[in-house]
Amino acid sequence: MSLRSGLASFVGRSSYWFLHTFFKGGSSLPGKLAVKMDPEILKDLGSKYDVIIITGTNGKTLTTALTVRVLGQKYQSLLTNPTGSNMIQGIVTTFLEAPKTKDAKPVAVLEVDEANIVLVTKYIKPKAFVFTNIFRDQMDRYGEIYTTYQKILNGVALAPEATIIANGDAPIFHSKHLPNPIVYYGFNHEPDGELKAKPNTDGILCPVCQNILHYKFLTYSNLGKYYCPECGFSRPELTYSLNKLGERTPTSSKFEIDNHPYKIEIGGMYNIYNALAAYAVGRFMGVSSSQIAKAFESDKKVFGRQEEITVGDKKLTLILVKNPVGLNQVLDMISTEKDPFSFISLLNANYADGIDTSWIWDGNFELLPQLNIKAFMTGGERYKDVTFRLKVAGVPQDKLIVEPSLSKIIEKVPQLPTEKIYVLATYTAVLQLRKELANKGYIKEGMSI
Known part of the structure; x- marks a missing residue:
């Protein structure tokens, strides 16, 4: 380590200690200071580790958390960034805060923002x-899905020997020839049929001949067993495949991968994909099927990912939503709820959320009036937008409570008519709500895996 990088590391670690000792936080500032002093500090910090980078539009945080649990069955020294600080300064901070280890080559599992892959x-x-998936998300930052994928590939091009573990059900991940060894995971749970994705679905054009892809079966959005009837382009052979779906509820999912049964304590088809990705990494890294099953048994929730919070006699399930595909998957997931519940939607439009809120119009909010929802509430900085959207979707006026203030929303939660409450919130709204909940003593401030 050079004198410059050593000094940068000292400043970064000292600022991390100060922030966490006296202010109980600071996941990116130490890294920002260190990078300012030595732009190449990551080269020294990361050289000691076998690094696994997890990226994609949806599922990065949960896939990272599940992967850490899976690899923890075999590896003692694991480094990760559980706060979700997935840009370059947050990643540098992750290495700065790492405890010393005697392992010759510890493992680092890092969630990395798509546009920051090349910087890492x-x-x-x-x-x-x-690679988890690529869907339309934060158009102001990423552009269309092919632009987002190219941002990832710009980073991959600097590491041609790294193995790619990709969602084989996503056509975009099979659209370009890469020199890297590639392992694919996906679903093989239904017999072959014949169907097409919905007309407004992104990413359903054949990358070879630009005709519309057909599917033997679909899971959701553009994911499934695809093929092109014109040129023969088709889904690659899967190395790891989910072969059976079992019982699914809003809080759990049962399934089989490579004929072994598994269960995760979180609902949603999209989260089964995250578990399948973690499984694929585990097998790639030499973790056995039985060890993976044990890792999946943990029901510890991840920040903003179906995190359950008790407020008086109410149980809030907090779920991050940030784009149409993710939103629709969450709505499908809560539609499996058997008990009556209340529904809260919190919408912000800050940089971390994406400043364009038009994506809510692609969400299937029209499903909500059909569900056993006893009360609705809207809030957040863009409460007018989401309130209008729910009204257009057919939510009855007499069931709708409009409250911009997150603090007052928490105060009104005990007045809601159901024990179960689902809270769907954008990223900064999740942060703000958790801060208010911490201030009122309902949770400890911070994030966990």
């Missing part, structure tokens, strides 16, 4: 990349 691989050559 400029200095670190990972052992593997994990």
Whole structure:
């Protein structure tokens, strides 16, 4: 380590200690200071680790958390960024706060923002990349899905020997020839049929001949067993496949991967994909099927990902939503709820959320009036937008409570008519709500895996 990087590391670690000792937080500032002093500090910090980078539009945080649990069955020293601070300064902070280890080559499992892959691989050559999916998200930052994928590939190009562990059900991940070794995971749970995705679905054009892709079966959005009837382009052979779906509820999912039964304590088809990705990483890293099953048994929730919070006699389930595909999957998931419940939607439009809120019009809010929902509430900085959207979707006026203030929303929660309450919130709204809940003593401030 050079004198410059050593000094940068000292400043970064000292600021981390100060912030966490006296202010109980600070996940990016230490890294920002260190990078300012030594732009190449990540090269020194990351050289000691076998690094696995997890990226994609949806599922990065949960896939990272599940992967850490899975690899924890075999590896003692694991480094990760559980706060979700997935840009370059947050990743540098992750290495700065790492405890010393005697392991010759500890493992780092890092969630990395799609646009920051190239900033990481400029200095670190990972052992593997994990691709979850690419959907339309934050158009002001990423653009269309092919632009987002190219941002990822710009980083991958700097690490041509790293293995790619990709969602084989996503056509975009099979659209370009790459020199890297590639492992695919996906679903094989239904017999072949014949169907097409919905007309407004992104990413359903054949990358070879630009005709519309057909499917033998679909899971959701553009994911499934695809093929092109014109040129023969089709889904690649899967190395790891889910072969059976079992019982699914809003809080749990049962399924089989490679004929072994598994259960995760979280609902939603999209989260089964996250578990399948973690399984694929585990097998790639030498973790056995039985060890993975044990890792999946943990019901510890991840920040904002179906995190259950008790407020008086009410149980709030807090769920992050940030784009149409993710929103629709969450709505499908809560539609399996058997008990009556209340519904809260919190909408912000800050940089971290995406400043364009038009995506809510692609969400299937029309499903809500059909469900056993006894009360609705809207809030957040863009409460007018989401309130109008629910009214257009057919939510009855007499069931709708409009409350911009998150603090007052918490105060009104005990007045809601049901024990179960689902709260769907954008990223900064999740942060703000958790801060208010912490201030009122309902949770401890911070994030966990």
